[in-house]
Amino acid sequence: MAAHYLEFERPIAELEAKIEELQRLSETAEGGGMDTEIEALRARAAELRVKAYAKLDPWQKTQVARHPERPHFVDYAGGLIDEFIELRGDRKYADDQALIGGPGRFRGRPVMILGHEKGHDTASRVKHNFGSTRPEGYRKAIRLMDMAENFNLPVISFIDTAGAYPGVGSEERGVAEAIARSTQRCLTLGVPMICVVSGEGGSGGAIAIASGNRVLILEHAIYSVISPEGANSILWRGSRTAEEAAKAMKITAQDLLKMKIVDRIVPEPAGGAHSDPAAMLQTLGDALEEELDKLAPLTPDELRAQRAQRFYAIGRSGL
Numbered sequence: 001m002a003a004h005y006l007e008f009e010r011p012i013a014e015l016e017a018k019i020e021e022l023q024r025l026s027e028t029a030e031g032g033g034m035d036t037e038i039e040a041l042r043a044r045a046a047e048l049r050v051k052a053y054a055k056l057d058p059w060q061k062t063q064v065a066r067h068p069e070r071p072h073f074v075d076y077a078g079g080l081i082d083e084f085i086e087l088r089g090d091r092k093y094a095d096d097q098a099l100i101g102g103p104g105r106f107r108g109r110p111v112m113i114l115g116h117e118k119g120h121d122t123a124s125r126v127k128h129n130f131g132s133t134r135p136e137g138y139r140k141a142i143r144l145m146d147m148a149e150n151f152n153l154p155v156i157s158f159i160d161t162a163g164a165y166p167g168v169g170s171e172e173r174g175v176a177e178a179i180a181r182s183t184q185r186c187l188t189l190g191v192p193m194i195c196v197v198s199g200e201g202g203s204g205g206a207i208a209i210a211s212g213n214r215v216l217i218l219e220h221a222i223y224s225v226i227s228p229e230g231a232n233s234i235l236w237r238g239s240r241t242a243e244e245a246a247k248a249m250k251i252t253a254q255d256l257l258k259m260k261i262v263d264r265i266v267p268e269p270a271g272g273a274h275s276d277p278a279a280m281l282q283t284l285g286d287a288l289e290e291e292l293d294k295l296a297p298l299t300p301d302e303l304r305a306q307r308a309q310r311f312y313a314i315g316r317s318g319l
Contacts, residue, residue, distance in 0.1 A: 004068055006060070006063050006064065006067070008052055008060050009052065011048055011052075012048050012049055015045040015048065018041060019038055019045065026038065049271045049275070050270045053270055053271060053272065056220065057246075057247065058222075058246040058249070058250075058252050059228070059243040059246040059247065061221075061222055061246075062200075062246050064220040064272050066199065067272060069120075070198075070273055071198070071273050071274065071281075072117055072120065072160060073100055073115035073116060073117040073198075074100070074117055075281075076115070076158055076196075076281065077100075077104070077113060077115075079277070079281040080106060080281060080284070080285050081104035081106055081111070081113055082106075083103075083105050085102045085103055085104065086102045087140075087143075087144060088140070089136075089140060090136040090140040090143060091139075092136065092139055093136045093139075093173060094136045096133060096140060097128045098116060098117065098128050098129040098130075098131055098132055098133040098134065098137050098161075099115070099117070099133045099138070099140060099209075100115065101113055101115065101140065101141065101144045102144070103147075103151075106156065106289075107285065107289055110153050111153055111154050111155070111156055112144055112145070112147065112154070112155045113157070114141050114144050114145075114157050115157055115158030115160065116131040116133060116159060116160045116161040116205075117131060118161075130162070131160055131161040132161060132162060132163060133165060133205055133208075134164070134169070134170045134175065135170060135173045135174050135178035138175070138178035138208050139178050139181075141182050141185075141208070142185045145189060146185070148189070148191055149189055152191060153191060154192040154193070154292055155189065155193040155212070156193075156196070157194075157210065158198050159198065159201045159209060159223075160198050160199035160200055161200065161201070161202055161205045161206055162202045162203075162205070162227055163227070164179060164204060164205035164208070178208075179204045179207075179208040182209060183208050186209065186211035186307075187211050187304070187307055187308065188304060189303070189307075192212075192213055192296065192298070192303060193211075193212030193214075194214045194216065195209065195210040195211070195216065196218070196266075196284065197210065197215065197217040197223045197262065198218055198273075199218075200221070200222055201217075201223035201224070202226070202227055203224075203225055203226055203227075206223065211307070211311065213295055213306055213307050213310065214263050214294075214295070215261070215263050215264075216262065216264045216266055216284075216287060216291070217256060217257075217264070217266065218266050218268055218273060218284070219265055219267050222246075222252060222253075223251060223253075223256055223261065224249055226249075227242075228242040228243070228245040228249065232244070232245045259315075260314060264287065264291075266283060266287050268283075269283075
């Protein structure tokens with residue numbers, strides 16, 4: 001499959017196309033006379049990638065967060081969780097594949113994991129509704145969190161959605177109420193809950209499973225009350241651009257950490273999480289293990305109090 005390059009990666013794409021061309025020529029030549037040039041170009045491409053990703057603006061980070069090759073929930077579950085068993089259905093209406101979850105073992109520790117899944121190709125994106133969760137998905141999340149508390153399992157959630165599904169059927173079945181109750185369940189859990197914004201954290205659809213004791217965010221992920229496109233359309237009546245909105249909204253990991261909306265930034269490989277998924281899994285796994293170790297000694301009441309204080313404090317520092 002051909003790599004997907006973003007607009008700001010065009011110089012890198014051109015270099016890597018040149019490398020592929022030289023490799024093809026080298027295969028037909030004798031003695032590997034082009035090896036030195038190929039290695040020099042690879043070093044140059046790596047250097048360009050590091051420089052490009054070191055100075056991304058908010059709109060470029062938005063594009064990276066939405067990158068179609070970026071690891072999704074199924075990748076993190078497959079790489080970090082052993083013995084994962086997917087549990088389906090909300091026991092009220094249906095099963096929503098936009099949100100997946102179930103028990104498993106993280107580095108030997110029993111946990112409950114859940115998260116948004118966008119899909120990687122046309123068929124899987126339709127199956128998972130592009131990560132836009134319906135009310136039954138959030139009611140499934142509540143069911144899984146109830147189970148986690150019953151069996152004393154820490155909860156790890158992965159947030160990657162543009163927002164909850166706004167269709168007529170979703171509204172008829174009470175998506176706002178489902179989001180509110182899922183948020184409430186996060187806040188009342190008597191077990192540790194760690195939330196990871198792994199891609200695009202959008203609106204109430206994100207906060208519904210992101211109200212934990214610790215909120216981690218990947219270096220190039222974004223987290224916002226509305227998408228840049230939505231902000232431009234609703235707040236500015238389309239008079240500006242999504243790029244301007246992204247810059248004005250303070251949606252990057254670095255801005256969010258300064259405002260204490262997130263607790264920790266998890267570094268990504270040079271070139272983003274999609275450039276080296278194995279390295280991303282290792283780095284995130286180490287961060288999750290550290291955070292779980294810190295929360296493990298706390299009692300249920302202490303966990304609830306810490307979680308409440310964390311969210312009460314947001315926005316108060318400037319008062």
